[in-house]
Amino acid sequence: MKRRSFLKYGLSSVVVPNLLSGKQSMPFMPFLNPKNCNPERKLIIIQLNGGNDGLNTVMPLDQYDLLQSYRPGLLMPSSSYMPLQGHDSMGFHPAMEKMHNLQSEGKCAVVQNVGYPMPNLSHFRSTDIWTSGSDSNQFLYSGILGRSLYQDHQGFPDGYPNEDFTDPLALQIGSTASLLYQGPTTNMGISISNPDNFYQLVSGTVDPAPSTKAGHELTYIRLVAQQTERYTGQIRDAANNAVNLSNEYPDDNGLAQQLKIVARMIAGGLKTQFYLVQLGGFDTHSDQVDDNPALGTHSTLLNRLSVGVNAFLDDLKLMGKDEDVLVMTFSEFGRRIRSNASLGTDHGEAAPMFLFGNNFKNTVIGENPVIPGDAGPQTNVEATIDFRSVYATILKDWFCYTEDDLDDILLKQFGQLPIFNDLSTAVAPVKDEQRVSLFPNPCHDETNLTFYSQGEKISIRMLNSNGREMMRLPATYYPTGSQNIHLNVDKLQSGVYFCHVQGESFKMTLPLVKDH
């Protein structure tokens, strides 16, 4: 089944007449989905432009001495690196103290040695590979998330925005028309040209038009453009609906400022699921570190990332949105194992990716990179995980795309990674129709009722199609969290029933079809 069908019905109320066919008709589909996919989920992608030095980000402490010999002047004492919780052979750069805290809380996951076969060391080409999801020798003119969105929105932009999709499908801050969002026919993303312009958008100010005839005409066109720009109002309203609650955002951190905007939009109710922000400057060919290897360009950048993401997550938590948000970093490549003569590193291959969220099964995926004993000037960290596996995992586990969808999006099959907890038990308390599910449905002799309790008394009744009560579980206190109750319905005749679930905070009726 295509996800778009699921989404279409998942978001609508139950359509009773279709029940009477007795078949496994569409309106049942959402309730058949064990993950009960949460439409509030977002993915925020942080693009680290320039090629991040993974070895200096997550130090393989078990091979510290060897790496030290390859990178004179670049490494701090091994004790400076902060060993990861449960993985003390890996150490975060000390500039990433906040990320280290997040990792120990289970909220930051490292995916080691991510790349792709036959790596290309050109910035542009490798960026295009990462965003299009192509093979190294393949040229795609669409992007991974563009194709993902295309699964559900083939007609875009005709007829958008509309009642069901009032908000941009994907947003980008910091650049325009990323290949990442390019669909087969059109770009599915909306770009907010840069944070400064975004402030203009939100605050309604812009550089003044000159006091000339040209300025007069420019003013007029701006007015019309403002009226017709798709989504401008939605974006501005969302940003104005919320205020940032965290005090952790530093002013001099461009990434933090971009994330601050994203947090406001999310808290303000923007339904957009994909956000792309950028942090540049990772192309550290020279002076990657100062005389003190704890300081310098790379340290500053890692600190920005760490502090920026931490502020963002703190903000989301204060806003009650942290359950819905997943953050992912990527960079077009890592850097060379051996440093060069100018206290820098040249373009390399694999590097770690970071994920941030509340639902990780593991905080480290993969092993430390293997530093060869005979590394030459061209030797690189080899990829052991394809970046498309990371996308496949996120698209399937986080966004509930089906295997069929993944074939269309990634064009080949990629293994999935044990990143997430079973998200079906991690669903946040959301809309009523999403907080209760019956599975299987239709059923034979038994089915499972899942609902989310706010810590309240809940009663469960089963009515037949004439409204007569056929079963009853008396009101019982259920602690806060997702609850699963096994219902034995073998006494019921085959037919259509309605399961009433009533708590103090909610009331919900679900249809149930009992087969022969």
Add this chain to the structure above:
Amino acid sequence: MKRADFLKSILSNKDTIQQKEPVEKKFQNKEIPEFSRLRTGLTEYSGPWEDLQRWHLLKRTITGPTIENLKSIRSLSLDQTLDLLLNEIDLNPAPPLNYYQEEVADPDVPYGETWVNAPQSGDPGINGRRTTSFRAWLFSLHFKQPLSILENMCFFWHNHFPIERASVNDPGMLYLNYMTMRAHALGNFRELVKAVTIDPAMLIYLNGQRNTKAAPDENYARELQELFMLGKGPESQYTEEDIHLAAKVLTGWRVNRQTRAPQFVPNQHDTTNKQFSAFYNNHIIQGKTGPDGAGETDELIDMILQQNEAALFICRKLYKHFIYYTIDQQAEQEIIVPLADLFRANNYEIKPVVKALLFSDHFHDPLNHGCYIKTPLQATTGITRQIHVTFPDRVDLLRPVYRIWNVFFTRMQDQQLELYNPPNVAGWPAFYQAPQFYQLWINATTLPFRSDFLQQLTDRGVTQLGLNVRGDAIAMIESLDNPFDPNLLVKDICDMLLGVPISPEHQTYVKSLLLSGQDDDSYWTEAWIAYVNSPGTDTLNAVTIRLKSMVQYLIRLPEFHLC
């Protein structure tokens, strides 16, 4: 204040403006600014003649000037450039062809041949295809225009002497009408009016062919004075009786639909003497009998041209076409009046007047830069030229090519400019409807059409019958002097596409699109050199993706719609 200082204070020094007007709002300038500008008149411009001025001239005279166009005039003076623009005239472009034989068989015209000389078809299918061919061809003329003002002038005169195609219902006559405009576009206004007056399409459109001595039809006689030759200004004092008399003068013209030629039918002509009002100095046009009656038409036109108002009227219209839509008192006195004198002194030759206007200090006044809202022709056909969309010139591909040309024509129609279908006999309101004028091109309906289609051109392009055309970002920049320098590249492309310069900070942002967010210019330089040294899919992709991103951003800027 010195002129240079004055201009500097207006154009570049934001601080000065902010001191004058401390509260800057996003949409200031709702009123057209009225400040005493320095005097710039019809005197020949002798200031700097650099790319800034070259772009200004090119953008106002040809549709969608390209980098190549700019470079080709760098070795010329302003004077030489104007001569080139005014004299590079192709009066006989290849006519529109039968592309449609596979869709509707035309018994009179084989595939690949022109239908313009074939008899009018009674088959609506064939007529419709010929009309489509004509529309497509009109687009192609604008698209293919050389470094010449001719096509622009054809549009000027078509807007001045419009025809609504449905009333004529013969694409062959529409073709002849356009060729009449073209023949006289840079010729003599007197001859142009005379030709238009008995142009078969016009005789049908404004009922000239129904104008008989028994029942004069005043339609053309009225518009000839009100819209075509004198206007409705306060000095234009012709009377209702003058209209009535002019209608009588014009009686007797008919159209032979077979030959598509005007015919004068003496026995339908009013042979009485026609004495006009005091506005025309009580001039009497003596009634003539027989074939001589036709001569009264020329006499009428000559009589009207003796009025000062005629030259003033046309010069005002040229001003609005080339400079701006408001003509203040100073411009009226210092531009329009001397220009009209020149028009009369040159016996209504069009070229000297256009040249004087485009040569003037006033035209080149920086205050007149960037205030012209691009017509749909300039926006759509212009960008098509500027981003180097190309169409195959192959007989076997006529059908998809014509269909694609027609798509372009239709997209301009969406933007409310459909050649040969103006809203009414006054032409397009953008050139006359106060107070908005050019602004009428841009509204909540048309702006998305504009932006979306231009974006489509840079992206998936247009496809018909398997033939796809789209922009070629590489070709767009290949002839730049410094395509490898992202700073100069951005500046040059902004200069070409935008009517108002964007701030250096904004240009830096545009550059970041070329750099994919990287912070070193060499990323672009290396990518470009890699492409030049070994053009292949990978190197091509790397630069194309980024150029596309840049162009797509620029065409969404409000500044793009100005020139």
